[in-house]
Amino acid sequence: MSWLLSSISVLVLGAFPLLGAQAMPPAEDDDTGSSRQVVSELDPRTKVLDVSTLGSLDRLIDALVDDRVVFVGESHDRYEDHLNQLEIIRGLVERGNQVAVGMEFFQQPFQTQLDAYIAGTLDEEAFLRETEYFERWRFDYRLYRPILRYAREHGIPLIALNVPREITQKVGDGGIDSLSSAERRQIPDEIDRDDADYRAHVEQVFEMHPKDEDASFEHFLEVQLLWDEGMAERAAQWLEANPGKQLVVLAGVGHVQYGRGIPARLQRRVDAPMSIVMNGHQRPLDPEIADYLLYPQPVELPKTGLMGVMLDTETAGAGVAIQGFAQKSGAREAGVETGDRIIEIGDIPIESYADIRIALMDSRPGERLPIQVVRDRLVGGAKQLSFDVTLQ
Template sequence: MVFFMNIRHLPSVFFLWLSISLLSLGGCAQWRPTTQDSVKPASTGDACEPGVINLNRVTGLSQIIPELKKARAVVVGESHTYYHHHLAQLEVIKRLAAENPHLAIGLEMFQQPFQPFLDEYIAGDMDETTLLEKTEYFKRWKYDYRLYAPILRYAREHRIPLIALNIDRDITTRAGEVGIGALNDRDKSHIPAHMDRDVPGYEERIHPIFDQHAGSSKRSFEHFMDVQLLWDEGMAERAAEYLNQHPESAMVILAGAGHVAYRTGIPARLQRRIPGKIVTILSSDGIKLEPGVSDYVMFPAEKQLPKAGMMGIFLEQKDQSVAAVGFSDESSGKQAGIKKGDRFDRINGRKIREIADIRLAMWNRKPGDVVDVTVLRKGKPISVKVTLK
């Protein structure tokens, strides 16, 4: 069965089920099914007959839950900065959690060495700001935490395990510089023993991303692909470890769409490690709608994060300090007396050594909030109160 949307009447979240074996979106190229439940398309006698999507049929999320709950893993892609993608991910989690008391959530945005802190957070022994500090969130991931906060808060409220999937960034950084083969023994002990470079279509989808970077070369592409492999294989291996250790569990995996699309990233590598069904879901904006891209496609209503409280100061990391190097128009920091060249010492009592410290101090501040800021000007501390805009 294939479900489609009526684009004139969009509900807040709905699904286009790409039972892609029934579709061909153009050309005469033969397409091979990729999902476990695919069926062969009926023959029309015309190899070049264009495929058609009926846009007058739509199903809601609740209608596909019976299929999703059969899966060991549901891999839900995202565009990291799209708040509505994360709200849609949360809806998937809520419905599956209602069906399975042993659900877990796998997270790309947290790295494996920091798993103990996620455990403490879920147990209620750590608040959000401490979690962000201990996991070095703003150094290692950097996206606005408020995008993910509803998901983590729901998990904490319902004691749903959060699993840090990603490889340590220190290892992927070194692999990008020297390649996997040149990593030291300690690094190699923390990466998958087997990584498949030959998944069909994988390298071809990575090349266009790499080609956007200056200074491209064959060797640097190999290192670039090494990093992609470490991410995809590493996240798949960690998810498989958890699922194999908890055979009664299922997992919703949250990761960037590039790790999910066409099943060549996390899904193919997870399927190699575990039995059972793996389902992929992507949101419609930001992807090319074509055969094989995903099992399901969501169309969440667009929604923006509330405006964050801002000082309107351009920052630069200088050794072990952060300097003000410019101001936006109507900067509240400038209006409060901060000057170009001042170095931040503390914000609301938190010591500032790097830009990540400022982001940690400010992540949950709203327009109108007042923050206490101490800067060093020619070595002399100066304290001001800044009303955020």
């Protein structure tokens, strides 16, 4: 058993007994002659945790073997959540299940690239560029890399679940009615708006979001519905095309908790056994929130080295231009200036923001990296310059 497995407790929420109303005896006088308060019944909302239900990740995986779909919710920036996702996938594969992994963080138009990566015809760097990962998701790729590499090594299909960002952005601005007929063909025909609890939850999220004064809750709700219905529909399509196989869905906890997001909408399309697994830290001990809660120890990724620059990712041209610097900047200390265009970091040519993220992905603070820039000059034209930058 790995160190990760030994650091996890699993709580089976379905085993929570509720302490119901119970009759209490009448008040009695104590030795001082005062009366104790009369309590007619206990609060029926009181929950009692039976500690015998705490188990290991191995036992959890045994319980998941016969599910057609396993939802493993995540907080996107918690590395321990992704390591546990990997252990669940690995455990199901080792028990002989034919598994595919559905991913919120890849959008449906990029399914061809996921297939090519698993087939070995697209290397990791090309995969990240061609799926536009850093532009469309932006969370540190290292959080997901162990899962993706394991899938590639074992030939496990990856399923791009999410609807295109272009669609959800347009809906966020103008609602579903603003979509063209061609765009409507890219979204589900059936969208269930009748869940009052779902609407109330989305409204709470909307109120917490920074937004413009003219922001529309109805448009925000339609975006959430498109995400959940779109991912559910894509998952249903895969399940129907692959009878006898199991799908592990990796998505943010907001899309799976209480079953209101993807799970209910998938269950509406496919009648099959499903389970929801989530990290239980800082979440209520509510038997409705999930089927299983995990309690892992926090795990941090090593910090990535930073050049301390602000980048212009919109302006076209050779390399990526520098707009400014952080208060503490190794690039500025090395002699780099605002307006310089980065064309190489180490031995990686730089043409886009993704190239910079890839070049720095496994760097560390304190490491010195050579960079090449092009500097435009008033006299003599552009000049290529080299600097050794100490990463922060």
